[in-house]
Amino acid sequence: MTTTARLEGFFPYKLAVAAEAFSRSLMAVYGRRYGLSREEWRLLFLLAGVEEMTSLELGQRTTLDKVQVSRAAQRLEEKGLITRAIAPRDRRLRLYACTEAGRALFAEILPQVDASAEQILQAMSPDDREALQRGLTALLAAIEHIPEAEPDAAQ
């Protein structure tokens, strides 16, 4: 068993571990400190930068399914951070918008989250950082073009 594939060197594992650790570090800010879930944080992030957004678009831009969007939005509304109106054009959809309180909270949290991320990234050499940025962007592009594993609907 000389070259039994070692978990620590397995690329998918490394990617997952890095992402988990990174996410945990950031969640310590918006989660443990401000009581937001990861989904709530993402929705707030999107909504804080725009006037309003429909539920459909929200889901497409966050890789969250409709249930996650619905539940996270429900909680954000209970906290007074967003509003959910019924879209007049298509009454099945929701029109989400950030409240002033939501925007203020986001403006308060983002710098801290950003600082937490930078604290990790700044521990890397500039070259490594650039390599990571480049590689990650390319990976995301590659993932986009991968045939999605649809349930047995292969053709």
Place this chain on the structure above:
Amino acid sequence: MTTTARLEGFFPYKLAVAAEAFSRSLMAVYGRRYGLSREEWRLLFLLAGVEEMTSLELGQRTTLDKVQVSRAAQRLEEKGLITRAIAPRDRRLRLYACTEAGRALFAEILPQVDASAEQILQAMSPDDREALQRGLTALLAAIEHIPEAEPDAAQ
């Protein structure tokens, strides 16, 4: 301040999305096809390459807490893929070992998981792939050295 930070360009978000998509693609193999959870898969991965391993070491090498290890190991035992004995030297610990069935299953799954990962990675240019490898390794090293990332048991 003018440019509201866009979620899609936010590094932590990109990292999380890439890791999620990658993980989902792999889980389609060992999960939907073989009924293993991510934790079970990781434990099987580690145990398949070694004669036996204690529960403590298992947790340290997978970034899983002891509850996750305990539960995943329990299910792997129910499936007959591993054995859990009580460590003779310290009866609080468990000694996990892969059964022949477990090793056989792992040997069957790994190539498929590997192929699924390679399918994505091969969609990248060699340079981008190398950049990703380098950046990711550096990121993991940076995370290790971050203070207060987690209550670490210094060894």
Place this chain on the structure above:
DNA sequence: CCAATATTGTTGCAAATGAAATGATTACCG
């Protein structure tokens, strides 16, 4: 215009998950 089908957000329920409590064992230290 009407009925059939499709799409969307929400809810119900079972399984998974996380955090603290528990029980068993060992280490420490007088």
Place this chain on the structure above:
DNA sequence: CGGTAATCATTTCATTTGCAACAATATTGG
């Protein structure tokens, strides 16, 4: 030794999550 503290796996309980059913609205095709 003896007893207290520490460590480990497991259990317990409350919350969260994923999946399928559901109700409401829209679209399509006669």
